[in-house]
Amino acid sequence: MHQTLLLLPGDGIGPEVTAEARRVAEVVAPDLKMEEGLVGGASIDAHGDPLTEETLERARQANAVLLGAVGGPKWVGSARDKRPEAGLLALRKGLDVFANLRPAFCFPALVEASSLKHDVVAGLDLMIVRELTGGVYFGQPRGIDETSGIRRGYDTSVYTHPEIERVAHVAFEIARGRQGRVCSVEKSNVMESGLFWRQEVTLAHAEMGAGVDLSHMYADACAMELVRAPKQFDVILAGNLFGDILSDEAAMLTGSIGMLPSASLGAPGTPGLYEPVHGSAPDIAGQGVANPCAAILSLEMALRWSLGREKAADMLFAAVGKALDQGARTKDLGGSLSTSEMADAIIAAL
Ligand code: NAD
Ligand code: IPM
Ligand code: MN
Numbered sequence: 001m002h003q004t005l006l007l008l009p010g011d012g013i014g015p016e017v018t019a020e021a022r023r024v025a026e027v028v029a030p031d032l033k034m035e036e037g038l039v040g041g042a043s044i045d046a047h048g049d050p051l052t053e054e055t056l057e058r059a060r061q062a063n064a065v066l067l068g069a070v071g072g073p074k075w076v077g078s079a080r081d082k083r084p085e086a087g088l089l090a091l092r093k094g095l096d097v098f099a100n101l102r103p104a105f106c107f108p109a110l111v112e113a114s115s116l117k118h119d120v121v122a123g124l125d126l127m128i129v130r131e132l133t134g135g136v137y138f139g140q141p142r143g144i145d146e147t148s149g150i151r152r153g154y155d156t157s158v159y160t161h162p163e164i165e166r167v168a169h170v171a172f173e174i175a176r177g178r179q180g181r182v183c184s185v186e187k188s189n190v191m192e193s194g195l196f197w198r199q200e201v202t203l204a205h206a207e208m209g210a211g212v213d214l215s216h217m218y219a220d221a222c223a224m225e226l227v228r229a230p231k232q233f234d235v236i237l238a239g240n241l242f243g244d245i246l247s248d249e250a251a252m253l254t255g256s257i258g259m260l261p262s263a264s265l266g267a268p269g270t271p272g273l274y275e276p277v278h279g280s281a282p283d284i285a286g287q288g289v290a291n292p293c294a295a296i297l298s299l300e301m302a303l304r305w306s307l308g309r310e311k312a313a314d315m316l317f318a319a320v321g322k323a324l325d326q327g328a329r330t331k332d333l334g335g336s337l338s339t340s341e342m343a344d345a346i347i348a349a350l
Contacts, residue, residue, distance in 0.1 A: 003307055005032050006062035006271075008039040008055070008091075011084055012280025013339075014068025015042075016288065017295035020343035021066060024296050027347055028312045029303065035062070039091065040070025040084030040280075050087025056094045064306035065095070065273045066299060069280040084280075093133050097264035097273045098163070099170040100132040100243065101301070104230075104250035104260065109324035113255030113333050116227060121253050126233045127178065128250060129171040130243025132264055134163045135193075137240045157193040159239065164197055168204035170265065171237040172212045181213045181234035185222045185242055197239060219246070226250060251277055256332040258291025261298035263305050272306040274298040284331075288338045291330040293320060296346060315350060322349040 007022060009015035025032055037055045044050050050070070059065045070084035080086060106114065106124040114121045139156030146152070168184075175182045184201045186194035198216055205214045217225070219242040225232065226246065230253050238246060251257040260277040276294030284290055297320060304313035328345035329335020337345065 002031060002033040003063040004061070005034050005302065005307075006059055006065045007034055007036045007068075008059075008065060009036065009042070009068040010039050010070040010280065011041040011072045012069055012282050012285040013278075013290035014040070014070065014280055016068075016285070016290050016339050017276065017292040018066060018068040020292035020339055021295040021299045023340075023343055024316065024347060024350075025299055027350055028299075028316050029307070029309060032307070039067060040087045041072055041075045043087060044075060044078075044082060044084065048082070050082065050084050051090045051094070056091065059091060059095060059271060059273075062271050064271050064302040065091075066295070066302055067091070067273060067275040068295060069276060069278065071280045072282045072285070089137065092264060092273060093138070095264075095271060095273055096133060096266040097270075098131060098133045099167050099265045100128075100130040101174070101263045101265065101305075102128040102130060102243070102247040102250070102260065102277055103262075104128065104247075104254050106254045107259070107321050107324050109321070109327075110255035110259070110333065113329075114253055116230075116253060120227075120230065124230055124253055126230065126236065126250065127174060128236045128238065128243055128247045129167065129174060130247060131159075131163065131167045131239050132243075133240075134159055135240035157191060157239075157241075159193050159197055159200070161200060164200035165204045168201045168237060169208050171235050172205065172209045175212045175235045179234040180211055181215070182209075183215045183217050183222070183233055183236050185217050185219050185236055185238040185246065187219050187242075188216075189218060193239075201237065222246060223249060226253070247277055256291060257294070258330065258332045259293050259297070261294050261296075261301050263298070263301040265305060272302065274302040274306075288340065289331045290339050291332050292339050292343050293330075293346075296320065296343065316346075319346050319349040 009018040136157040188194040264273040323345040
């Protein structure tokens with residue numbers, strides 16, 4: 001039985017970077033069966049819906065899903081459920097991929113590309129575990145309406161015991177394969193859902209955290225510490241919103257948001273969703289200059305976490321490092337290679 005990778009290129013630079021990840025996959029995993037589908041604005045334009053039931057079903061049947069990016073100015077004014085981002089959220093929810101792993105790894109060759117000082121980022125290797133299917137992203141009620149004569153907009157930040165417990169377990173498990181340290185992040189000083197998060201993570205740690213050193217930090221302090229001394233962190237565990245923000249910040253430590261992949265995992269045996277941390281980058285879409293590394297490293301994570309191809313993943317990771325060592329750079333990294341030339345350099349290094 002062939003393994004299947006479903007590619008969902010999406011919008012903006014999404015198709016540009018996934019096309020390169022596909023070329024790389026053909027080299028590192030030639031027997032992998034690849035299929036393509038529509039998501040986001042591309043699906044809205046074709047079907048009037050950012051994620052069709054058929055695409056979700058194909059995702060469920062695949063061994064892994066590699067998504068480019070969704071969104072763009074064209075769809076900004078549409079109703080919320082008819083926006084590209086709603087398709088991505090529905091895909092995450094539909095696959096129940098509750099644990100979003102966002103590594104921030106500074107390749108030696110890119111130390112100088114970071115906006116921070118050499119010593120602050122050299123050797124940086126941290127992992128953000130972001131809860132992905134709950135919290136304020138999905139909490140009810142939410143809306144924009146007018147009650148008692150005053151217009152208001154509101155969301156609900158809510159987490160349940162099982163939601164926190166399962167993602168905390170993933171963070172502990174990942175920490176055990178690294179330096180064994182988890183820093184859990186919330187705003188328990190001002191939010192009830194934050195206080196509950198801290199209590200539940202502490203409880204989960206008592207039950208399942210053997211061998212893991214757990215600490216807690218407020219999200220604002222964590223944002224500050226990430227740029228002051230990021231190497232103090234091993235695994236950062238955060239809810240959906242804080243994890244989103246902190247992972248963009250961590251991305252810049254590594255030189256460019258164009259470098260950072262992610263893996264979103266659900267229950268064992270279910271397909272993982274792999275996507276760059278970056279978005280559709282409308283400002284550079286169509287120019288062939290986007291950095292494909294985040295998409296290619298997302299493929300690397302798919303090989304490792306969903307497809308059981310650790311050797312191919314190791315080879316690919318090493319090839320990205322080697323290409324960078326040899327000076328391969330897209331514009332965001334201060335170079336001049338096009339998207340496909342960057343992928344060529346990685347393929348040559350394989
Ligand atoms: P963005 O990540 O798309 O772009 C931020 C900046 O980073 C831009 O200047 C862009 O040119 C640059 N950039 C991003 N990826 C790059 C790459 N691979 N190579 C070189 N430069 C890169 O974030 P944004 O501008 O806030 O959002 C644009 C759209 O993307 C919005 O519609 C947003 O909702 C969506 N978005 C989607 C995802 C996703 O699909 N996972 C993630 C974030 C944002
Ligand atoms: C991300 C993005 C998404 C998020 C948006 C596009 C829905 O910012 O993947 O980081 O907020 O989760
Ligand atoms: Mn984000």
